Amino acid sequence: PGGMACSRFEYVKSFEQGDDVLQNVWIVIRLDGKGFHKFSKVHDFDKPNDANALNLMNIAAVAVMEEFRDIILAYGQSDEYSFVFRKETNVFNRRASKLLSYVTSLFTSSYVYNWMHCMSKKTLLYPPCFDGRIVLYPSDQNLRDYLSWRQADVHINNLYNTAFWNLVLKSGLTNQEAETELRGTFSADKNELLFTKFGINYNNLPAMFRKGTILLRKRVKIENSLNRQLIVDLHNDMIRDKFWKDHTELLGK
Ligand code: ATP
Ligand code: ATP
Ligand code: MG
Ligand code: MG
Ligand code: MG
Ligand code: MG
Numbered sequence: 001p002g003g004m005a006c007s008r009f010e011y012v013k014s015f016e017q018g019d020d021v022l023q024n025v026w027i028v029i030r031l032d033g034k035g036f037h038k039f040s041k042v043h044d045f046d047k048p049n050d051a052n053a054l055n056l057m058n059i060a061a062v063a064v065m066e067e068f069r070d071i072i073l074a075y076g077q078s079d080e081y082s083f084v085f086r087k088e089t090n091v092f093n094r095r096a097s098k099l100l101s102y103v104t105s106l107f108t109s110s111y112v113y114n115w116m117h118c119m120s121k122k123t124l125l126y127p128p129c130f131d132g133r134i135v136l137y138p139s140d141q142n143l144r145d146y147l148s149w150r151q152a153d154v155h156i157n158n159l160y161n162t163a164f165w166n167l168v169l170k171s172g173l174t175n176q177e178a179e180t181e182l183r184g185t186f187s188a189d190k191n192e193l194l195f196t197k198f199g200i201n202y203n204n205l206p207a208m209f210r211k212g213t214i215l216l217r218k219r220v221k222i223e224n225s226l227n228r229q230l231i232v233d234l235h236n237d238m239i240r241d242k243f244w245k246d247h248t249e250l251l252g253k
Contacts, residue, residue, distance in 0.1 A: 019096040024087055026137040027094075028146060029103050031130040033079030039128055040079075043119070047169070048161035049209045056111060056118035057081060058213050062231050063110035064103055065215060072250055075147055075238070077154035077212030079130075081107065084143065096134050104132035140251045148239040154212045156187075159202060162209075163190045166198045207235035214238065216247060 021027055033039060045053050054076075061074045061081045070089035075082045083103060085091070092098035108130050115124045137143045160182065167178035182190070194200040202210070214234040219227050236243050244251060 021094045021096050021099075021134065021136055023094075026087055026140075026143045027085040027089065027099070028082055028135045028137060028143070029085070029100060029132060030080060030082040030135065030150075031104055031107055031132045034129045034131055036079035036128075042125055043122055048158065048165040049206075051206070051208070052118050052120075054208060054213070056114055058215070058233060059114045059118065060107050060110040061213075061215055063114075064107050065217070065231050067106055068103070072217065073147075074215040075150055075212060076215075077150065078157065080150075082147070082150060084147075100132050100134050104130055143251075144238075144244065151212060151238050155210065158209055159187060159190050162200070162202065162205065163193055166194065166200065170198060211235045211237060216250075 040047075040050065040053070043053075057076050057079070061076055061083070064081075064083060065071045065074055068083070068085070068091060070085045070091050071083045072086050073084045075084075085099075092102070108128070111128060111130075112124065115122075135146070137146055163182055163185075164175075164178050167173045167181055168175060173181065185193070191202050194202050212235065214236060215231055216234065217229050218232045220230050220232075222228050236246075238244075
């Protein structure tokens with residue numbers, strides 16, 4: 001018993017390279033679906049936004065947050081999710097490859113595990129996969145700017161996609177024609193087009209589509225006045241200061 005552990009083969013273990021991440025920095029892990037342009041087409045997602053598919057992403061992210069208590073915030077939009085670990089986390093001794101591979105595989109397996117539940121009648125036609133990366137942010141401002149960057153991204157993409165798919169689905173334009181129509185337009189032009197052509201006030205579209213989903217841990221009073229920590233989903237603006245003032249526990253000030 002235990003013979004292999006002391007064998008002459010064991011030296012190969014020493015070839016493993018250390019990859020601990022720096023102390024005292026925010027650790028962000030971002031996952032992104034591989035080829036989801038095609039995946040969403042093959043699985044007939046509603047365009048521009050399939051709410052069930054977004055909810056499935058959110059459920060997979062909650063599973064990750066339940067496993068990793070050191071995640072203080074997660075942010076998702078489209079086929080991507082970012083997880084923010086508190087600076088002091090010592091999970092897996094901050095080993096980058098362990099962290100990244102656990103989070104990526106748990107997210108992916110949870111996505112598949114919950115597919116039936118969220119996508120009801122749709123058969124999953126092939127196994128989806130997600131890439132993952134770790135990014136370290138030394139300052140609170142860097143972290144805020146990172147999240148602002150992702151949230152600005154969903155705004156730009158969603159406004160474009162909403163205009164694009166209305167032109168295609170309601171005006172009967174081809175994809176090419178819709179693209180030409182939108183080329184060189186500014187946000188104000190797209191807002192105007194949505195309103196005049198389709199009677200859509202962009203700001204009234206579901207916040208989940210416009211802002212993405214923020215997952216936070218909150219203490220909530222439940223019926224018998226017990227305090228419980230729950231993971232709550234929000235679709236607020238994170239770019240302005242208000243969000244950070246409303247949730248001071250995040251940056252600790
Ligand atoms: P890559 O492998 O490089 O990430 P990709 O095809 O996944 O390529 P992304 O830039 O990640 O490209 O974009 C994801 C695409 O997936 C979106 O452009 C959109 O077409 C589609 N998509 C993702 N989620 C949804 C959703 N909930 N509803 C509708 N479409 C979605
Ligand atoms: P860790 O998360 O640290 O890897 P672990 O419980 O997965 O912990 P391992 O050293 O990876 O520990 O060992 C995997 C264990 O899983 C084995 O010791 C064995 O008990 C069990 N196991 C894995 N595959 C099989 C199998 N095909 N049949 C029976 N038992 C298995
Ligand atoms: Mg991408
Ligand atoms: Mg993708
Ligand atoms: Mg993406
Ligand atoms: Mg194991």
